[in-house]
Amino acid sequence: MIQADLHIHTVYSSDSLIQPKSLVDMLVAHSFIKVAAVTDHDSVRGCRATVELAAAYTDILIISGVEVSTTGGDMLVLGTEELPPKPWTPESVVDYGKSIGAVTIVAHPFREYGMGDLARKYSVDAIEVLNGNSSTSANNEAKALAKSMGLPGTAGSDAHQVSELFRVNAKIEANLNVESVLKAIKKGSLSTQVSKG
Numbered sequence: 001m002i003q004a005d006l007h008i009h010t011v012y013s014s015d016s017l018i019q020p021k022s023l024v025d026m027l028v029a030h031s032f033i034k035v036a037a038v039t040d041h042d043s044v045r046g047c048r049a050t051v052e053l054a055a056a057y058t059d060i061l062i063i064s065g066v067e068v069s070t071t072g073g074d075m076l077v078l079g080t081e082e083l084p085p086k087p088w089t090p091e092s093v094v095d096y097g098k099s100i101g102a103v104t105i106v107a108h109p110f111r112e113y114g115m116g117d118l119a120r121k122y123s124v125d126a127i128e129v130l131n132g133n134s135s136t137s138a139n140n141e142a143k144a145l146a147k148s149m150g151l152p153g154t155a156g157s158d159a160h161q162v163s164e165l166f167r168v169n170a171k172i173e174a175n176l177n178v179e180s181v182l183k184a185i186k187k188g189s190l191s192t193q194v195s196k197g
């Protein structure tokens, strides 16, 4: 069992203040959240930098990912070290995810840049049902969408500054390696919660 924050922006997103080193230091210091997905806007440069820094520690794990601004709304891809090929339509990003064994997730569907109910059209792996920047009602709508689509729900802080890191998390029945975490998310072996302590 691991606990993860599956949606984080580093300074490689133009709107985030989080340095890769700060993220790694916070992860090392945290008592129970030891896994973090780096999901910058349309960039994977922050992943490389963070993974390199995290390599010095055996008890933390960085999942490389990206938050793609698709033509239909924001989509997270977890388990990629490259950007999907353009054009960034929801269909093509989903296909890219499947082709490399990554996990595709509809980010905050009921907020600005979210897909809303149009997410139903795409064969994504999961829906982000607990986003640290979304209202309770928007998260509840996302939960209902995931349930009605029969898809797993994920959680991520969507942090853009250090104080926002880890405020929500996903408890995942997985080991501390990327393959195990991605497999568990696809299987739905996870639950989401607001972080306490």
Ligand SMILES: [Zn+2]
Residues within 6 Å of the ligand: 007, 009, 067, 158
């Ligand atoms: Zn985001």
